[in-house]
Amino acid sequence: MDYAYLFKFLLIGDSRVGKSSLLSHFIDGKIVPLPPTVGVEFASRCVVVDETVIKLQVWDTAGQERFRSVTRSYFRGAAGALVVYDTSRRDAFENVPGWLQEVETTASHGMAIALIANKCDLPERAVSAGEGAAFAKQHGLPFFEASAKTGQGVNEAFTSVARDVCCRVRHGTVDLRDGTCGIISKVRKAPIVLKRKKNPCGPARCCV
Numbered sequence: 001m002d003y004a005y006l007f008k009f010l011l012i013g014d015s016r017v018g019k020s021s022l023l024s025h026f027i028d029g030k031i032v033p034l035p036p037t038v039g040v041e042f043a044s045r046c047v048v049v050d051e052t053v054i055k056l057q058v059w060d061t062a063g064q065e066r067f068r069s070v071t072r073s074y075f076r077g078a079a080g081a082l083v084v085y086d087t088s089r090r091d092a093f094e095n096v097p098g099w100l101q102e103v104e105t106t107a108s109h110g111m112a113i114a115l116i117a118n119k120c121d122l123p124e125r126a127v128s129a130g131e132g133a134a135f136a137k138q139h140g141l142p143f144f145e146a147s148a149k150t151g152q153g154v155n156e157a158f159t160s161v162a163r164d165v166c167c168r169v170r171h172g173t174v175d176l177r178d179g180t181c182g183i184i185s186k187v188r189k190a191p192i193v194l195k196r197k198k199n200p201c202g203p204a205r206c207c208v
């Protein structure tokens with residue numbers, strides 16, 4: 001499929017929270033049983049945002065501490081990130097601030113980020129939807145309860161971050177002229193630089 005933009009996206013969070021499964025569901029519409037991710041893998045899929053076709057190149061990063069140095073080098077140049085925790089694991093939720101800080105210090109300035117509460121199909125809960133939503137609100141992030149098992153919220157989460165990046169492009173909070181990529185405009189055939197500037201639309205809302 002021909003596309004107008006290519007956005008590099010990241011899946012970030014502790015090991016076993018379901019990052020690879022979310023990616024599988026987003027790409028193939030189902031969970032494919034996979035061994036734990038070692039280092040980084042990626043896959044691509046097109047989405048349509050406001051009649052614009054965008055190719056999302058989604059990088060699935062390993063959450064293990066020992067792979068963090070590998071993971072960090074892949075943060076650079078990304079246009080969007082989904083920070084994931086597991087609703088049945090308190091530790092994974094408590095590690096979210098660390099992941100956000102890591103993204104903030106390592107990744108592109110002006111990156112669009114959403115918080116994903118995965119495994120919401122599980123009956124046992126360590127983190128309520130309300131607590132996740134309150135944390136996201138406090139940090140100005142869009143929030144999605146999702147399940148890579150049932151598919152709930154998966155497409156919505158990826159598309160919302162893509163819409164947020166589009167919004168930043170429209171409002172000039174990304175620079176179309178020079179620098180590192182993360183967003184590639186096929187029309188301009190040029191990489192786009194993200195600048196540190198507040199998104200005027202606010203989290204998860206687009207300008208249109």
Ligand code: GDP
Binds near residue numbers: 017
């Ligand atoms: P990663 O290490 O973050 O990439 O996590 P994985 O995608 O490998 O998932 C870890 C485990 O959680 C696997 O056994 C998955 O089948 C399971 N899992 C992932 N997402 C979900 C979900 O939404 N619901 C349930 N019930 N299990 C899930």
